[in-house]
Amino acid sequence: MNAPAYAAPPAAEIIDAQVHYTRRGWPGRTATVRAVDGVSLSIMPARTLGLVGESGSGKSTAARVLLRLLEPTSGRVLLNGHDVTAVHGRELRALRRQTQMVFQDPYSSFDPLASLADSLSEALRGRAERGAERLAAAAELMAQVGLSPSLLSRHPRELSGGQLQRAAIARALAAAPSLVALDEPVSSLDVSTQAQIVSLLHSLQAQTGLAYLFISHDLSVVRRLSHDVAVLYLGRVVESGPVSAVYERPRHPYTAALLSAVPIPDPARQRSRPRIVLQGDIPSPSNPPSGCRFRTRCPWAMPVCAQTDPPATTTEDGVTTYCHLHSDGPRLAGESVLTLGDRPDTTA
Ligand SMILES: Nc1ncnc2c1ncn2[C@@H]1O[C@H](COP(=O)(O)OP(=O)(O)OP(=O)(O)O)[C@@H](O)[C@H]1O
Ligand code: SF4
Ligand SMILES: [Mg+2]
Incomplete structure (x- = not known):
């Protein structure tokens, strides 16, 4: 008899x-800001979940909940x-210590007066007791992220942005975490340094089985690094699933709009793809629209969208979308929203 297979949580x-x-x-009133409003996310070992959405959609807040840096108002972690x-x-x-975070600006996340040796040794507390052991472990971490251990004596300002971001990743690895959340980790770096950091993150994941939560406004980088993606709008996930399925066949109008701004290397496909330009700004999370939160900016909004929250539609390829187009309206039932063209056919 075969031994039972236990899936890792x-x-x-x-x-x-x-x-x-x-x-x-003002004056003396209070407002409730729903920064994250009923979000579920799950990341398996050795997988990367990309988290995307406009500024203010709740990405960093969701990451801080996942890392238990912030206690949620309700829900479970x-x-x-x-x-x-x-x-x-x-x-x-x-x-x-099981979860670590890497931020956009490595210069503000390091003590400017401490050498890298000091910062990494501090992070290694609990893994190595003696100073000499910690220094040896710090040198090992430096090598793991492609930095020469001779840089350990340097201070943050004596390193380039790319070198210091590698050091930030080394510091995150010091605690031997199972999850690292990376909040815009490459957006302050030039394109070639970005590519090097993405390739470093790939190889570290292959070596260690780390799970990543990867937050970025750059959807091309998200595609390169992520296995799965979740799209946030005004504190809610509107679409999630395997990154290739979501990018090839966006089913939610918001996802389609975000992706329509991403250049495609194939000029013929680039020309034929519709560009969806979103009107207006993201509404205030203290006063979200009724029904579908995206309805005030959605080119396909229907009367039902103002009345009820869109239900989830999950398709065979593992993509879940919250949009009435897939259940009421034209009943896309999981097809790409781009098949509707500019003017939706609203006959059910
Ligand atoms: N401590 C706080 N008090 C009140 N409102 C907050 C607080 N922190 C975040 N918010 C609000 O919650 C919403 C979500 O913020 P969050 O920083 O998570 O967005 P984000 O998606 O990470 O944005 P960005 O892409 O700009 O980093 C925003 O409207 C923000 O103003
Ligand atoms: S539910 Fe309605 S408003 Fe919301 S994204 Fe779908 S079509 Fe647009
Ligand atoms: Mg943020």
Whole structure:
């Protein structure tokens, strides 16, 4: 008899998470900001989930919940299958070593007065006790991210942006985490340095089985690094699934609009693809539109879109979309929204 196969749990998961902030308004009024409003995300070991959406859509807030840097207003957080939503104090500090974050600007994430040796040694506390052991482990980490250990004596300002971002990745690896969240990690770097960092992240994942949450406004980079993608709009996921399926056949109008701005290397396909230009700004998360939150900017909005939240439609290729076009309206039922052309045929 074959031994039963046990599937590994997700490295990290949030289930129906909400983060609501109370913001003071004028005069003496308060408003509830729904930064994240019912988001579920799941990342398997050795996989990368790309998280995309306009500024203010809730990407960084969702990442901070996933890493338990922020307590959600409601919902659950699971790390390696353990519910850590209610964990606090020393246990939470220990848990936080399982997850690490790399930010956009490496210069502001390092102590300018500390050498790399000091910063990495600090991060290695708990893995190596003695100073000499920590220094040896720091040199190993430097080599792992493609930096010469001779740079350990340097201070942040004595390194290029690309070198320091590699050092930030080394520091994240110091705790031997199972998940690293990367919030715009390459957007401050030039194109060739970006490519080197993406290739480094790929090879580290292959070596260590790390899971990544990768946040970026650059959808081309997201495609290169991610296995799956989730598209956020005004604190909610509007579409998610395998990155190739979502990019080839966007089913949500918002995803199609975001992707229509991404250049395609094939000029013929580039010419034939419709460009969807979004009108207006993302509405305030303290006063989201009724029904579908995207309806005030959607070229295909229908009366039902103002009345009810769109239900989920999941297709065989694993893509889930929240849009009435797939259930009411023209019943796309998982087909690409681009098959509708500019003017939707609203006959059901
Ligand atoms: N501490 C806070 N208090 C009140 N509102 C907040 C707070 N933090 C975030 N917000 C609001 O929550 C919403 C989501 O913010 P968040 O930083 O998660 O967006 P984002 O998608 O990461 O944006 P960007 O792409 O600009 O980084 C925004 O409207 C933001 O103003
Ligand atoms: S539910 Fe309606 S408004 Fe929302 S994306 Fe779909 S068609 Fe547009
Ligand atoms: Mg952000």
